[in-house]
Amino acid sequence: MKEILLRTENLSKSFSSGGILQHVLKNIDLELYDGDFTVIMGASGAGKSTLLYALSGMDTPTLGTVTFCGTCAGEAGSHGASRRDAASRVVSSGDAGSHGASCRDAASRVVPSGDTSSRGSAPHGRIISDLTPDQLAVFRRSFCGFVFQQIYLIDGMSVMDNVLAAGLLVNKDRKALVNRARELFQAVGILEETQRKFPTQISGGEAQRVGIVRGLINSPRILFADEPTGALNSKSGLEVLDTLTRFNRSGQSVVMVTHDMRSARRGNRILYLKDGAILGECLLGKYEHGDEERHDKLSSFLEQMGW
Ligand SMILES: Nc1ncnc2c1ncn2[C@@H]1O[C@H](COP(=O)(O)OP(=O)(O)OP(=O)(O)O)[C@@H](O)[C@H]1O
Ligand SMILES: [Mg+2]
Numbered sequence: 001m002k003e004i005l006l007r008t009e010n011l012s013k014s015f016s017s018g019g020i021l022q023h024v025l026k027n028i029d030l031e032l033y034d035g036d037f038t039v040i041m042g043a044s045g046a047g048k049s050t051l052l053y054a055l056s057g058m059d060t061p062t063l064g065t066v067t068f069c070g071t072c073a074g075e076a077g078s079h080g081a082s083r084r085d086a087a088s089r090v091v092s093s094g095d096a097g098s099h100g101a102s103c104r105d106a107a108s109r110v111v112p113s114g115d116t117s118s119r120g121s122a123p124h125g126r127i128i129s130d131l132t133p134d135q136l137a138v139f140r141r142s143f144c145g146f147v148f149q150q151i152y153l154i155d156g157m158s159v160m161d162n163v164l165a166a167g168l169l170v171n172k173d174r175k176a177l178v179n180r181a182r183e184l185f186q187a188v189g190i191l192e193e194t195q196r197k198f199p200t201q202i203s204g205g206e207a208q209r210v211g212i213v214r215g216l217i218n219s220p221r222i223l224f225a226d227e228p229t230g231a232l233n234s235k236s237g238l239e240v241l242d243t244l245t246r247f248n249r250s251g252q253s254v255v256m257v258t259h260d261m262r263s264a265r266r267g268n269r270i271l272y273l274k275d276g277a278i279l280g281e282c283l284l285g286k287y288e289h290g291d292e293e294r295h296d297k298l299s300s301f302l303e304q305m306g307w
Contacts, residue, residue: 002035002036003034004032004034004069005032005069005070006030006031006032006066006067006069006222007030007125008029008065008067009029009065009067010027010028010029010064011025011027011029011054011061011063011065011066012028012061012062012063013047013054013059013061013276014062023276025050025051025054025277026276027063027064027277028051028277028278030271030278032055032222032253033269034221036253036267037245037248037256037268037286037287038253038254038268038269038270039256039269039270039271040052040255040256040257040258040270040271040273041258041259041264041270041271041272041273041302041305042274042279043307044259046273046275047273047275047276048273049226049257050276051273052257055224056146056224057140057144058140060129065127065128066129067125067128068125068139068143069125070125070143070221138170141166141169141170142170142218142219143222144220145214145218145223145224146215146223146224147208147212147215147223147226147228148226149227149230149231150231151210151211151214153199153207153214155198155200156198158195158196158198159194159196159197159198160178160181160195163181163185163210163214164178164181164217166214166217166218167180167181169218170218177217180217181217182195184212184216184217185213187243187247188209188210189239190206190209190210190213204233205239208229208231208232208236211228212225212228212240212243216252222254222255223244223247223254224255224256225255225256225257226256226257227257227258228256228258229241229260230258230260237260237263241262241263241266244266245266245287254267261302264298265287265291265294265295268284268285268286268287269281269282270282272305279305280304280305282297282301284297
């Protein structure tokens with residue numbers, strides 16, 4: 001049984017502009033599971049980014065809740081043993097063990113559709129909107145990692161320092177951070193000489209891989225990626241997808257938004273969002289290169305969704 005990392009109940013988000021209320025997310029009940037590579041697809045404006053922001057505490061829901069399970073690195077009361085270290089996950093493949101003492105009891109859940117046999121246990125977690133501002137900041141920085149379509153790095157700082165700056169918000173042990181950053185850089189194929197460069201001196205594909213390192217520096221339980229290949233050429237996009245796939249194989253949970261089917265087939269769970277609601281879900285199993293059956297299954301799912 002998979003462990004639940006995040007759960008939403010009746011999650012709704014509305015925006016008001018020009019006196020008109022727009023319901024962007026509508027009563028979403030969703031569970032995200034440890035170790036999954038979850039992909040969110042849907043037309044432009046369907047609410048994908050809004051959903052990511054709500055899941056990760058970057059934005060607050062209008063109604064409903066987001067509950068997270070487990071502790072955050074750097075949080076008072078958390079301790080190292082309750083968290084796996086993503087650097088070791090990078091090098092030790094096949095680590096799919098369950099963890100997180102606070103997630104246990106089985107509970108039936110309403111899930112969008114399909115196979116319920118692999119569904120998880122309900123988190124005895126905390127509702128994000130109940131957190132104090134300090135706790136919320138810790139949640140955002142250490143439970144969640146982010147990779148965006150455009151990676152914004154600070155120009156006056158080297159690539160390495162950009163990553164360390166994100167790490168130092170959570171962990172003051174600079175030496176340990178440097179070691180972790182080096183391991184992650186190696187895992188994404190960013191050489192030492194590139195680590196010393198400044199953001200304007202690296203390519204878009206390199207910047208995106210630096211963004212992944214920055215997103216993972218605090219060993220987040222979930223890495224959120226919003227169209228991480230959207231601004232890249234085909235070769236760089238493939239490198240980023242391969243990197244995300246490798247991290248996921250090593251146990252890193254990933255939630256990625258994409259418009260691209262080639263990217264989407266890296267996921268083992270595809271959610272299709274339409275007009276702010278989850279219209280359907282497709283379970284593919286873990287990515288295997290050249291898996292034609294997987295491609296066909298995803299194609300027919302997307303066709304069914306009206307993509
Ligand atoms: N801060 C905001 N204020 C008002 N409306 C907003 C705000 N953020 C998002 N919206 C609206 O919510 C809807 C969904 O936006 P969202 O960015 O989540 O879509 P998306 O599915 O990520 O689209 P895309 O694929 O183009 O990135 C859009 O109509 C958008 O204009
Ligand atoms: Mg978006």
